[in-house]
Amino acid sequence: MRLIGFAGWSGSGKTTLVTQVIPALIARGRTVSTIKHAHHDFDVDQPGKDSYEHRAAGAAEVLVASSRRFALMHEYRGEAELDLHSLLARLAPVDVVIVEGFKRDAFPKLEVHRPEVGKPLLQPDDRHxxxxxxxxxxxxxxxxxLPLDDLDAIVGFLIANDLA
Structure with a gap:
């Protein structure tokens, strides 16, 4: 699996670009998965749902499945947060994994930068x-x-450099 990160400050357009790159890569015959690092208190579950009640009762993992998808929720319950490589090992094999977050980890990243956000470039300090x-x-x-509004140039760069 190839791994490419999208790094940048909040408001730079990382998620917008990722959601454009995914279908562009799929159109070029690649299979794609993503890993998104989230804030500490995120939750995909809601109080009152059976799966939430299972976790609240102490289940270490709850897998919710339907005919369209499944979701596995794992409660750390005192365990250390999994690192990126441990999370990658849990994914089914694909051609490309796009990572949003984990900006301190050592793997290739495309920086998304908008000067109007008022934050400095990450690039001079991140050799990845x-x-x-x-x-x-x-x-x-x-x-x-790479011009941020030129999806073909961005996807072409990723493919040409064996990143996607």
């Missing part, structure tokens, strides 16, 4: 950033610049 996508070219980049 392979390119920067932004609305306009940025001075001083030591990696390729």
């Amino acid at each position: 950033i392979v390119a920067v996508a932004s609305p306009k070219p940025l001075p001083g980049l030591t990696v390729p610049w």
Whole structure:
């Protein structure tokens, strides 16, 4: 499995770009999965649902399944949070895994940068950033610049560099 991260500050457009890249890669014959790191208190379950009640009662894992999908919820209950590679091992094999988050981990990343967000580039300090996508070219980049509004250029770069 190839692994490519999308890194950037909140409000830079990471999720928007990821949701455009996924179908573009699928159209080019790739199978794609994603891993998204979330805030500590996120929950996919809701009070009153049976699965929530199972977890509240102490179940370590609850798997909810239907004819369309399944979701596995694992409660850490004092265990350490799984690292990225442990989470990758839980995925079914695909061609590409897109990661949003885990920006401190060492794997190839595409930085999404919008100057109007008012935050500095991550690229000078993260040697794992392979390119920067932004609305306009940025001075001083030591990696390729990709136009944020050119999906074909971004996906083409990922494929050409064996990242997708």
